[in-house]
Amino acid sequence: MVKANPHLKNLKGSYLFPEIEKRKRLFLESNPGKSLISLGIGDTTTPLPRSIVEAISAASEEMGQEKGYSGYGPSFGLQELRQKIAQVIYKGVVKPDEIIISDGCKPDIARVLMLFNKQAKIGIQDPAYPVYVDASVITGQGGPFDEGKGIYSQLHYIPCPEKNGFVPDIDSCPPLDVITIISPNNPTGVVYTKEELKRVVDFAKKHKSVILFDAAYSSYIQGESLPRSIFEIEGAKEVAIELNSFSKMAGFSGLRLGWTVVPSELHYEDGTAVKKDFERIISTCFNGASIITQKGGIAALSEKGMQELALIRKGYLENAALLKKGLESLHFHCYGGDHAPYVFARKDGGKSWELFDKFLNQGGLITTPGSGFGPSGEGYLRFSAFAKHDEIIEAVSRLKSIV
Numbered sequence: 578m579v580k581a582n583p584h585l586k587n588l589k590g591s592y593l594f595p596e597i598e599k600r601k602r603l604f605l606e607s608n609p610g611k612s613l614i615s616l617g618i619g620d621t622t623t624p625l626p627r628s629i630v631e632a633i634s635a636a637s638e639e640m641g642q643e644k645g646y647s648g649y650g651p652s653f654g655l656q657e658l659r660q661k662i663a664q665v666i667y668k669g670v671v672k673p674d675e676i677i678i679s680d681g682c683k684p685d686i687a688r689v690l691m692l693f694n695k696q697a698k699i700g701i702q703d704p705a706y707p708v709y710v711d712a713s714v715i716t717g718q719g720g721p722f723d724e725g726k727g728i729y730s731q732l733h734y735i736p737c738p739e740k741n742g743f744v745p746d747i748d749s750c751p752p753l754d755v756i757t758i759i760s761p762n763n764p765t766g767v768v769y770t771k772e773e774l775k776r777v778v779d780f781a782k783k784h785k786s787v788i789l790f791d792a793a794y795s796s797y798i799q800g801e802s803l804p805r806s807i808f809e810i811e812g813a814k815e816v817a818i819e820l821n822s823f824s825k826m827a828g829f830s831g832l833r834l835g836w837t838v839v840p841s842e843l844h845y846e847d848g849t850a851v852k853k854d855f856e857r858i859i860s861t862c863f864n865g866a867s868i869i870t871q872k873g874g875i876a877a878l879s880e881k882g883m884q885e886l887a888l889i890r891k892g893y894l895e896n897a898a899l900l901k902k903g904l905e906s907l908h909f910h911c912y913g914g915d916h917a918p919y920v921f922a923r924k925d926g927g928k929s930w931e932l933f934d935k936f937l938n939q940g941g942l943i944t945t946p947g948s949g950f951g952p953s954g955e956g957y958l959r960f961s962a963f964a965k966h967d968e969i970i971e972a973v974s975r976l977k978s979i980v
Contacts (some may be wrong), residue, residue: 587714587729589722593707593949594618597933604937614972616900616960617943619763619919621828623892625873626885629827632876636869650868652860654678654836658871661878662836666821670808671838675852677859678866681835682793682822687712688858689789689818689837692851693755700753702745703734704947704954706763706791727952734951743767743912743921747777752784758807759791761798764950764959765921766897766913768803774810781816785846788817793835796826797890798916814840818851825918827877827886832870893918896969897962903973904960918962921947932958940975 590596597617605611625633639645653659659673679685686708693699695717701709713719713732720731728734735750735757737743743765745758758777761768781788790807798805807817822835839852876882897914901922904911909922924932929946936942936958947957962969 582715584715584717584719587719587721588711589729593945596949597943597945600934600937601943611941613937613941613943614964614968614975615943616962616964616972617945619825619961620830620963621825621893622963622965623828623889625828626882626889628879628881628885629873629876633832633869633873636872640869647868650865650871652863652865653856654866655868655871655875658875658878659836661875665878665883667806667808667838670806672841675838675840677837677839677855678871679835679837679859679863680833680866681824682791682820683708684863685820685835685837686789686791687716688862689820689855690716690718690755691858692854693718693787697754698733698752699731699755699757700733700735700750700786701757701951702737702759702762703952704737704743704764704950704957705757705759707949707951709757709789710951734953737762737765737953739910739912739923744769744773745777747780750780753786755787755789756781757789757791759793760804761794761913761917763791763794763917764913764919764945764947764954764957766915766917766919767921768798768916770802771804771810774804774807774813778807778810778813778816782812786816787843787851788813790817790819791821792819793822794825794917795821796886797894797918799894803916808838808840814842816843818843818855823874823877826890827874827882828889829870829873829877832867832873834866834870834874890918892966893962896964896966897960899969899973900960900962903976907976907979914962920960920962921957922960923947923957927956929955929957932956936979939979940972942972942975942979 659676662676663673699718719729723730736746795805807813819838823829839855843851901911901914901920904922909924912921914920929948933946936944945959947954
């Protein structure tokens with residue numbers, strides 16, 4: 578009988594969100610009829626604007642016509658969409674042929690990690706989106722789990738302590754081959770300044786590292802002084818890959834559409850282009866994003882689409898402000914919520930899963946334990962602001978019932 582991929586056996590326990598679903602199911606079985614409000618998984622809840630729905634509908638109609646029907650689309654995405662992203666998101670800093678259209682950030686994380694050898698030293702922000710850890714383990718770059726330390730032995734956990742504003746302490750790191758940076762950060766909601774990102778770019782240049790920059794929540798950044806892309810930092814195109822998505826920007830989490838930017842200037846140590854290898858991985862492992870969904874993406878990046886989506890994101894940030902105020906009234910220490918739809922909160926002395934169970938059992942509120950995002954997340958809960966506005970108001974009211 579064939580042997581299993583040994584790296585899969587290194588995965589510790591279940592992925593974070595299935596465990597939350599399991600506890601939710603057990604609670605409902607024990608408390609039939611009790612209503613729950615989800616402040617857990619980061620999934621959008623507002624319907625798509627009409628302009629986007631009409632574009633998707635028109636693209637579907639075209640599929641039923643001789644002239645409009647299309648089979649496989651271009652492997653790396655419709656050229657019109659790539660041009661729109663280059664123009665609207667990157668203001669021409671990135672070229673259309675450096676943009677590879679995909680079905681979202683999450684699958685692209687795994688595909689990008691295929692670029693690097695199993696001995697690559699990968700630095701993961703702590704705390705951070707757990708897919709980066711699990712995907713590194715599956716590809717063989719994470720190593721076995723160290724039960725004593727509570728970490729994967731071959732990964733380097735980049736400290737992002739509260740005392741440092743959850744900013745990566747990059748200068749304390751040993752030389753790394755790959756550095757993951759998420760800004761605005763998931764789960765903390767913190768966005769990094771140009772000066773802070775410049776330190777990461779300088780580190781990458783010094784040690785010939787590659788930065789994986791996750792900008793999935795960049796559309797929530799307020800004001801013009803904070804960077805929305807790593808490529809706003811001088812020299813970043815020589816050392817960085819950027820991942821982004823329409824999921825949180827435009828409510829496409831169920832439609833699946835994203836992109837990865839691999840600059841032409843980015844090379845391996847032997848001088849060959851990283852972009853060429855990523856294109857090979859994409860064309861081998863993926864048949865391209867849905868043409869219908871891509872037409873919706875084009876509409877989302879139109880002037881009208883951008884205006885409509887900005888109003889929806891504004892509503893989510895208003896939700897975050899309400900949650901933050903309610904938690905602070907209960908003497909929680911709160912972070913984020915200003916430039917991201919997440920509030921990261923802790924109360925002195927509480928363990929993450931204990932707090933999760935307390936919010937679930939006493940308030941009927943589903944949150945996300947901070948410990949699921951890494952060792953430094955212990956003691957925190959992440960609150961998602963993606964619920965309906967009236968649910969947020971009810972959730973804030975329920976907070977008062979939690980001891």
